[in-house]
Amino acid sequence: MTRFTSPALLLLLMVSLCVSSAEKNDTLVLYYRQRTVTLARDSSVKLSCRARYDFKQCGLLHVVWRHTQNLELTDPSRYLTTVNETSSDGNMRFRQVETEILHLTAEDNGQFQCNAECESGEKAIGHIIKINVTD
Helix, strand or coil, X not given: CCCCCHHHHHHHXXXXXXXXXXXXXXXXXXXXXXXXXXXECCCCEEXXXXXXXXXXXXXXXXXEXXXXXXXXXXXXXXXXXXXXXXXXXXXXXXEEEEEEECCCCHHHCEEEEEEEXXXXXXXXXXXXXXXXXXX
């Protein structure tokens, strides 16, 4: 019987939960956990997405969290977004995008997805994260 340690299990979970519309060449892939969260009004929540992409094939990359109605979460009075990018061997880069919804309201009920688009036109859409806001 194989016994997984926590880091190995986490890596296995991340790989198995990956969703992407990228082609077989792996130009662009998104990684994050699918989940449903229930939180009280006025609390905050962080949405985190990791994009792995080939800079040479992709060019510039736009990664953003979107709400149910396809609205980008960019209003600085409601959302705080941080971006961290690293590179590895060759042309591969990793971009971590974390958007915090600062004060949840009833309008925040619904589904959220991370979306990425390369300058070359390649696109990837991640899992749905469902947020339920309670009073």
